[in-house]
Amino acid sequence: MKELTLQIRTSPHLKTTLSTDTIMLHVILSLIPVVIFAVYAFGWSGLTLMVTTTLSCVLTEYILNGKDKGTKALKDWSAVLTGLLLALTLPPGFPLWMAFVGGMVAIALGKFVFGGLGQNLFNPALVGRAMLQAAFPVAITTWTNAMAPDRFSSFIASSLTLPFLEPIKADAISGATPLSAFKFDKITTDVQDLALGFTSGSLGETCAVLIALGGLYLAVRKMLNWRIPVGILGTVAVFTGLLYLIDPSKYPAPLAMLFSGGLMLGAVYMATDMVSSPLSSIGVWIYSFVIGLLVVLIRIWGGLPEGVMYAILFGNALAPVLDKTIPKRIYGMPSVKTKTAKA
Amino acid sequence: MVNKKATTTKTGFFDQMASAPSTDEFIKGLWRENPIFVQVLGMCPTLAVTNSLTNALAMGLATTFVLVASNGLISSLRNFIPKQVRIATYILIIATFVTLIDYGIQATSVALHKSLGAFISLIVVNCLILGRAEAFASKNNVGLSLLDGLGMGLGFTFALSCLGALREIMGNGSLLNVQIFGEAYQEWIVMILPAGGFFTLAIWLLFFNVLKKKKMA
Numbered sequence: 001m002k003e004l005t006l007q008i009r010t011s012p013h014l015k016t017t018l019s020t021d022t023i024m025l026h027v028i029l030s031l032i033p034v035v036i037f038a039v040y041a042f043g044w045s046g047l048t049l050m051v052t053t054t055l056s057c058v059l060t061e062y063i064l065n066g067k068d069k070g071t072k073a074l075k076d077w078s079a080v081l082t083g084l085l086l087a088l089t090l091p092p093g094f095p096l097w098m099a100f101v102g103g104m105v106a107i108a109l110g111k112f113v114f115g116g117l118g119q120n121l122f123n124p125a126l127v128g129r130a131m132l133q134a135a136f137p138v139a140i141t142t143w144t145n146a147m148a149p150d151r152f153s154s155f156i157a158s159s160l161t162l163p164f165l166e167p168i169k170a171d172a173i174s175g176a177t178p179l180s181a182f183k184f185d186k187i188t189t190d191v192q193d194l195a196l197g198f199t200s201g202s203l204g205e206t207c208a209v210l211i212a213l214g215g216l217y218l219a220v221r222k223m224l225n226w227r228i229p230v231g232i233l234g235t236v237a238v239f240t241g242l243l244y245l246i247d248p249s250k251y252p253a254p255l256a257m258l259f260s261g262g263l264m265l266g267a268v269y270m271a272t273d274m275v276s277s278p279l280s281s282i283g284v285w286i287y288s289f290v291i292g293l294l295v296v297l298i299r300i301w302g303g304l305p306e307g308v309m310y311a312i313l314f315g316n317a318l319a320p321v322l323d324k325t326i327p328k329r330i331y332g333m334p335s336v337k338t339k340t341a342k343a
Numbered sequence: 344m345v346n347k348k349a350t351t352t353k354t355g356f357f358d359q360m361a362s363a364p365s366t367d368e369f370i371k372g373l374w375r376e377n378p379i380f381v382q383v384l385g386m387c388p389t390l391a392v393t394n395s396l397t398n399a400l401a402m403g404l405a406t407t408f409v410l411v412a413s414n415g416l417i418s419s420l421r422n423f424i425p426k427q428v429r430i431a432t433y434i435l436i437i438a439t440f441v442t443l444i445d446y447g448i449q450a451t452s453v454a455l456h457k458s459l460g461a462f463i464s465l466i467v468v469n470c471l472i473l474g475r476a477e478a479f480a481s482k483n484n485v486g487l488s489l490l491d492g493l494g495m496g497l498g499f500t501f502a503l504s505c506l507g508a509l510r511e512i513m514g515n516g517s518l519l520n521v522q523i524f525g526e527a528y529q530e531w532i533v534m535i536l537p538a539g540g541f542f543t544l545a546i547w548l549l550f551f552n553v554l555k556k557k558k559m560a
Contacts, residue, residue: 098529134532134538135534137532139529164528164529166529
């Protein structure tokens with residue numbers, strides 16, 4: 001008789017192949033079309049900006065983690081992703097030294113002080129951007145037109161500002177974003193241009209279609225909670241739709257709202273950050289509803305033309321509350337109802 | 344009775360200087376028991392009025408005056424103040440000196456009075472002053488209480504100036520209203536906003552805690 005070999009193993013016996021670094025890597029891969037389009041639309045300035053923030057994030061992560069843990073911390077790709085996302089939220093002509101500071105703040109203040117990956121309360125890239133917005137309000141709202149003819153032959157003048165100096169003012173090439181054009185001058189932009197990205201704006205927030213495709217890929221691979229973008233975009237569409245029905249001359253069309261500014265990038269890549277979004281499905285719906293509502297409120301009645309960043313940061317702050325108040329069923333445990341009945 | 348902490352180790356420069364108990368009461372507020380960097384007391388003025396070095400210095404010196412005067416008066420009255428109403432009495436004494444310094448600043452510099460705003464009156468509820476009255480002045484003689492108030496006040500001024508200087512340099516490119524960088528300097532607006540107060544406090548706390556840790560090791 002053949003001898004039976006028994007293997008003794010501890011649970012879990014079924015393991016998912018998804019690990020943090022695979023997910024992060026796929027998110028980065030899904031961003032590649034957006035990145036390529038950003039370089040195509042904004043030229044060398046866009047490329048150097050992305051390289052700068054990524055480098056700054058990676059360096060900060062490495063230094064803060066110390067010699068022994070540094071390389072290990074970099075292997076999960078999260079620092080690279082943070083740097084890339086931060087660059088995508090910045091205007092193309094943003095001074096590189098400021099972008100470097102932003103990357104440092106994103107990792108140090110947004111992630112490291114909370115205890116590293118998995119512990120951060122807020123999306124690190126948005127923390128970096130919020131700090132930059134508060135510190136350099138002029139530089140971060142100076143936009144340049146997409147598809148400038150000399151984008152591959154020269155840098156945008158303000159990109160190469162020396163550290164700690166004010167960016168060179170070049171009013172001739174600055175262009176208003178579709179959102180500020182509508183808010184302050186009531187100029188509407190063609191929806192087709194908005195969706196395809198032939199407008200001025202931050203690096204990665206112009207081409208809505210490519211971002212949506214990247215999000216779709218991640219959602220199909222189950223590396224992204226589809227409820228969050230659907231919830232946010234749905235809320236924005238419904239609210240602006242209602243307002244548009246009331247007075248089309250005063251309020252922007254819902255499609256223009258969906259495709260303009262950082263809404264698509266925020267809804268697909270920022271709000272879906274696994275660490276800083278709620279765990280339960282009900283929590284996720286409330287979270288995305290609140291973000292969508294705040295985006296509309298800030299864009300239409302707030303002082304700023306764009307409010308996606310603050311809306312998502314507020315949603316991040318809400319996430320732990322939602323997780324605590326909404327009871328969730330833990331896999332393998334009795335359902336919540338019987339548990340609370342016993343207690 | 345001298346309120347001396349028996350557990351503190353005496354190794355540093357300041358500590359060696361502080362051989363007599365009276366000098367020790369003065370020295371401890373500057374460094375070892377610094378009101379902001381060690382006790383983390385009086386956070387309201389620390390965060391609110393340190394957006395420039397001028398404001399920080401004025402606030403620190405005004406607080407020092409109130410601290411010294413109220414410590415002295417409370418200490419001299421410590422045997423007459425009934426225990427049940429002591430807090431009310433302390434507040435009354437402190438408020439008197441705050442009103443004095445309030446009028447004093449208004450008489451000397453209206454601009455400074457305007458930039459400090461309500462925070463001068465708010466010295467009354469600064470927990471540092473009430474804390475020293477309750478913890479020290481009510482238990483020690485007048486001389487030691489005056490020294491304690493002076494040390495704590497100067498320590499407070501020193502800490503406030505640290506914050507004010509960093510915030511003014513970064514946020515405005517100037518120090519004591521004198522531009523120190525050229526025209527092209529990019530101001531970090533966030534530093535003179537309320538959020539910058541928290542950042543700067545965190546930076547200095549980190550710096551002093553690292554220093555302390557190195558000293559201990």
